[in-house]
Amino acid sequence: MEAVSGKVNPPYLILDRVSKRFGETIAADGVSIELSRGQVLALLGPSGSGKTTTLRLLAGFETPDSGRIVVDGEDVTRFPPAARRFGMVFQHYALFPHLDVGENIAFGLESLGVKGEALRGRIAESLRQVELEGYERRRVGELSGGQQQRVALARAIAPEPRVLLLDEPLSNLDPTLRERTRREIRGVIERVGITTVIVTHEQDEAFDLGQIVAVLRAGRVEQVGSPDQLYSQPANPFVARFVGRSSALEVAVMEQGPTHTVIGVADGAWRLPFAASLPAGAKALLVARPEAMRLGVPGNGAVTGRVVERRFTGATAYYTVQLSDGRSIEVEGLPEAARPDTVVGVEPGERGLHLFPAG
């Protein structure tokens, strides 16, 4: 690419207002995301949010109705999959059952014309990267799920693709294997240093694997940012509720100060340590992380409630507190902070509180 851009990190992969419609449903609605070379993007969203469609548009299995896909300065929007040099790991791996492990990995290399000794070397190298040295002549059916996953990864990266695409890479593994395989995938991506897009509906996976996470809903990008940004500065209630644990309460703004906001909650009021651009009297939606709330003593004008459930996780416990108006909020506290069926006061902490206009 010519040095057109003066930026330090010119975007390597660009999705520019990409849209795709299947009959009545809009699977991708003006999706725009930019990635620098070597960055890892996680597409996160509930099922039907369009994340898999976006991945398939990137791979070239679907062609967008409008918009552009650019990689390394080259517009590949209309390229067939075979001409894109994108590597893909499929949800069910799609290993060729009639070929052995080595032949599976050779498949993409042969497309590039790699032959003989060089081919064998590249296959061995790819297997080494996923820690399956010497597995060349194994049959695909003999491998465990985790091993198949790694062979699929090795096959995808062997031809040194420009972009690596992973479709729900961990969804087929049992929970005990997930953690380990996730670490392995992260290790391989870091070692190879490849620009990567991962589709997942698990927030843990997205946060662990993605340097950048895009939250999708109904074909639209709700927010793009680092995991920290998404958690601490959610752009809207959907992102706030979808990412991380939280409770949401409809509240009324009572007072708007320069550095604080007072809201009315149930039988009392909370003073939030930030200014919201909402006028007094406006309805608002409060999204509160459990760790943003504290248990206190009832009375003295505090918001009070009754502990209806306590879930103990070890270092802390989560308390579900039913407020006087019947609504509930989740509060994190010390394991011995309260017992079920006792009346407690609930008050806000310093961080992890988000106030959005109601609607």
Place this chain on the structure above:
Amino acid sequence: MSPSNSRSRLGALGLLLLVGWLVVYPLILVLTESVHSPQGWTLAYVQRFVSEPREWHVLWNSVWISVASVALCALIGIPLAFLFEWFTFPGRRVLGALVALPVVLPPLVGVVAFLFLYGETGFAARLVQAVFGLEEAPWRLQGAWAILLVHAYSMYVYFYLLTRAGLARLDPAMLEAAASLGAGRWRLMRRVVVPLLAPSLLGAALLTFMTALASFSAPYIFGGGFRVMPTQIVFTRLNGEYGMAMVQTVALSLVALAGLWFLRGSAGQAGTRGQKGTAPERRHIESPAVRVAATVGGWVFAVLLLLPHLTLLLLSFVPIGTWTTQLLPPAYTTSNYTALFSEPERLRPLVNSLWMASGSTLVALAIALAAGLLVVRRRSQLGPALEAALGLPWVVPGTVFAIALATMFSVHAPLAGRVVLIGTVWLLPLAYLVRNLPISSRSILAGFRALDPSLDEAAASLGAGRWRSLWRVTLPLLRPAIAAGATLAFVTGLGDFVTSVVLYTYDTRPLSLEILSSLRQGDVGIAAAYGVLLMVLSAVVFVLGSDRPAVSG
């Protein structure tokens, strides 16, 4: 992707035109010829058919023979399937496979073997004659009952195989659930097993009905004065009454379509497939008496089944004219076989059948693969039409197609898509091809549907172009489906009689016709040797075609 889209649309249109020309067009011509005489449009043939009680009688014969065949085959095949699928007894495996044997044998061979065993001068008749010292043969194997007997013998296998497959798919948990809900054996059968088996049973009934309706060899050889529509059509045509033959052909097709509609309509959508888990455990027969009875019954049945073919084998080693009144042949020879291979005139039918069967199979496979790519892969809009056209030759009896093709290719009118092929070597292989289309395309389309589409996408994302992806991924994975389709198509072509008898020429005479003409000339040994050859070839092809290591994964 739009240029490739329009290319696939063009491909689908081209293929549909080709298949339509081969399959639909001849039938349309038959329909028009039935109301058309050299003088112009006419309803004379139709009126003659309608007003002739004999025609109605023949049509009725076709219908009742087919219905009776279904009933008889169900009576034999279903209990047999339960016996072999649910119970264990000594020899179950071997017998279970032997019982399925008729499915691989060409119909004519079965009929001829039957003739040799149970016919007037057959082995069984001789035995009875010798035992009781009778002057004349104790029976004549002729007429409706003979046809029914042959049908039952060769078609029960549809009920047997489909019922067994249905039973094997039954979810054992379902049976256990019913039992734990307090259902006794009969209630279990009536309320759970039979409803779940219904699709298999209806499928078998349909297959049997269509095969019996189209059956030609048995009525042709055993019918005597008893006519059914397929034989009637051929005789009418031999008498030169072409217009009448067309009307009869249309009538037979209508009965076939009605049968299809009736049985498909009642089949519904109840599905038993897709269940995971193990097959229900086979019950060991507890009572020693019942066990002995089951074992003996199984063996007797298998021997009864194999006896005609063993007779054929025996006869193929008997020199001409030496076996007259004795119980067993007095002399044996291999000269019948050497004659087949050393006399060019006798070798000719074998060569003919081999090239015509393989050529038609290869073309049918190519068409089926193209159809698979267009219908399943590219999801062509013309897919349903293409699939229906490919399946049509299965619905329409072979005699109908033979007549239709003979009609279509007897006129030189290239602009109307017609050329004279009658009397050339090309008509018969073309007829085999038409008959092979449903067989090969059904198997290959099912194979395409079972393929995981992401395998193809994986190949594409790994840089493989369309041809490499087809050659390296799709075709290898389709190998079992291709082998199954090719095997059935080849064996059908190799043993074909029903279309051959209408369309053959001296230069293209196939094995089946040669068997018949040897028989007419009294060369029983030669006819038997041809029959054995046909049997062995079919069996070998079947073993080669089915012996595939299943791809794991």
